[in-house]
Amino acid sequence: GFAVRANQSDTVQISYSNETSQVEIYVNGVRNTTIKDLNDAGTGLTFTGGTISTESNSSVTLSLENVGFSMQISQMLDFLVMAATVEDDMLNNTLGLLGPYNKDDKDEFTYPNGTVLPIDTSERNLYPYGLSWRITQGSDSLFSHTTTRTFESYYDPNFQPIFVSE
Numbered sequence: 001g002f003a004v005r006a007n008q009s010d011t012v013q014i015s016y017s018n019e020t021s022q023v024e025i026y027v028n029g030v031r032n033t034t035i036k037d038l039n040d041a042g043t044g045l046t047f048t049g050g051t052i053s054t055e056s057n058s059s060v061t062l063s064l065e066n067v068g069f070s071m072q073i074s075q076m077l078d079f080l081v082m083a084a085t086v087e088d089d090m091l092n093n094t095l096g097l098l099g100p101y102n103k104d105d106k107d108e109f110t111y112p113n114g115t116v117l118p119i120d121t122s123e124r125n126l127y128p129y130g131l132s133w134r135i136t137q138g139s140d141s142l143f144s145h146t147t148t149r150t151f152e153s154y155y156d157p158n159f160q161p162i163f164v165s166e
Contacts, residue, residue, distance in 0.1 A: 007049065008049060010050075011027070012026070012062060014060065018078070023080065069087070071083065106119055122165060127163075138150065
């Protein structure tokens with residue numbers, strides 16, 4: 001799933017539910033609707049600081065007002081795909097896992113400390129980069145969790161992925 005908050009906006013989470021096989025939308029930790037129900041109603045969803053509009057029963061666009069950021073989230077089978085769009089007024093004003101928005105593709109993999117990995121870095125070398133941006137405490141998470149699944153259910157500091165290129 002994906003969770004966003006900017007400035008004084010509400011926290012919005014869009015997650016795929018294995019239990020319901022639906023993409024659910026939460027606002028400030030409360031389940032609000034599903035993509036399908038939003039699309040069937042023919043309406044969007046407004047929250048403090050932004051809007052969500054439907055593209056189909058399996059796709060939404062979440063836009064944050066006054067920030068110059070939007071993301072399209074689509075359901076593909078039982079997982080989600082996201083594409084982010086950043087407006088030009090955000091040029092040189094971003095950082096994070098998706099890289100700085102500065103129109104220089106050579107620094108897409110910039111660590112929080114400023115170290116830059118080459119764009120052709122191997123999967124194995126990208127893994128520590130991704131880890132450098134993770135949070136380690138549930139109190140830092142924007143995601144809402146049920147009583148049966150907590151932040152700790154998802155946080156595994158010993159996880160080692162399979163590197164496809166090896």
